[in-house]
Amino acid sequence: MRVVVDTPLPGLKLIEPRRFEDARGFFFEAWNARSFAEHDIRGPFVQDNHSGSAKGVLRGLHYQIAQPQGKLVRVVRGAAFDVAVDIRKNAPSFGRWAGIELSAQNGRMLWIPPGFAHGFLSLEDDTELLYKCTDFYAPEHERCILWSDPEIGIAWPLDAGARPLMAAKDRDAPLLRDAEVFV
Numbered sequence: 001m002r003v004v005v006d007t008p009l010p011g012l013k014l015i016e017p018r019r020f021e022d023a024r025g026f027f028f029e030a031w032n033a034r035s036f037a038e039h040d041i042r043g044p045f046v047q048d049n050h051s052g053s054a055k056g057v058l059r060g061l062h063y064q065i066a067q068p069q070g071k072l073v074r075v076v077r078g079a080a081f082d083v084a085v086d087i088r089k090n091a092p093s094f095g096r097w098a099g100i101e102l103s104a105q106n107g108r109m110l111w112i113p114p115g116f117a118h119g120f121l122s123l124e125d126d127t128e129l130l131y132k133c134t135d136f137y138a139p140e141h142e143r144c145i146l147w148s149d150p151e152i153g154i155a156w157p158l159d160a161g162a163r164p165l166m167a168a169k170d171r172d173a174p175l176l177r178d179a180e181v182f183v
């Protein structure tokens with residue numbers, strides 16, 4: 001049976017799938033609607049995303065103000081520090097973050113329910129993320145929050161003095177206090 005660990009942010013869950021290894025290699029169930037539902041992780045998923053990033057690339061923090069997406073995230077190559085920020089306006093944990101290293105080696109997955117902003121820092125070259133989403137990409141509803149917002153205070157594992165490689169929209173993103181969030 002897989003291990004599912006609750007985090008301090010209600011609804012955000014860390015999953016360690018049961019991995020079978022033998023002389024041929026490995027096998028694990030990356031998604032199983034029935035057993036994940038036992039842990040309150042539910043689709044349906046309507047979109048799978050796959051991205052590749054060099055070491056030091058930071059993407060995020062992203063969310064959709066309408067059609068919010070739940071995301072089931074894993075790394076299939078390399079390693080990433082994956083972060084979720086609770087931006088559910090009325091949640092006691094509003095503005096709090098959680099981060100976890102996901103790697104092809106540790107096989108961990110993160111379930112980020114709708115209502116969170118998501119981002120990650122690639123820790124190795126050629127890091128590839130795969131994530132299933134519960135709603136469709138809607139660029140008109142997409143919003144960003146600044147990765148380094150001091151009020152959130154994410155402890156990104158960056159080398160001292162290193163500047164992450166980012167898209168302009170992420171670099172110029174607003175602080176959480178100035179961003180539109182969910183009610």
Ligand SMILES: Cc1cn([C@H]2C[C@H](O)[C@@H](COP(=O)(O)OP(=O)(O)O[C@H]3O[C@@H](C)C(=O)[C@@H](O)[C@H]3O)O2)c(=O)[nH]c1=O
Binds near residue numbers: 059
């Ligand atoms: C996210 C997304 C992007 N695109 C296109 C738009 C753009 O031309 C190109 C690259 O998009 P972005 O720069 O937004 O890609 P990226 O910065 O990787 O965006 C992703 O970041 C992580 C942190 C998330 O949580 C995702 O939901 C998503 O927002 O791909 C799609 O066609 N479908 C999609 O679902």
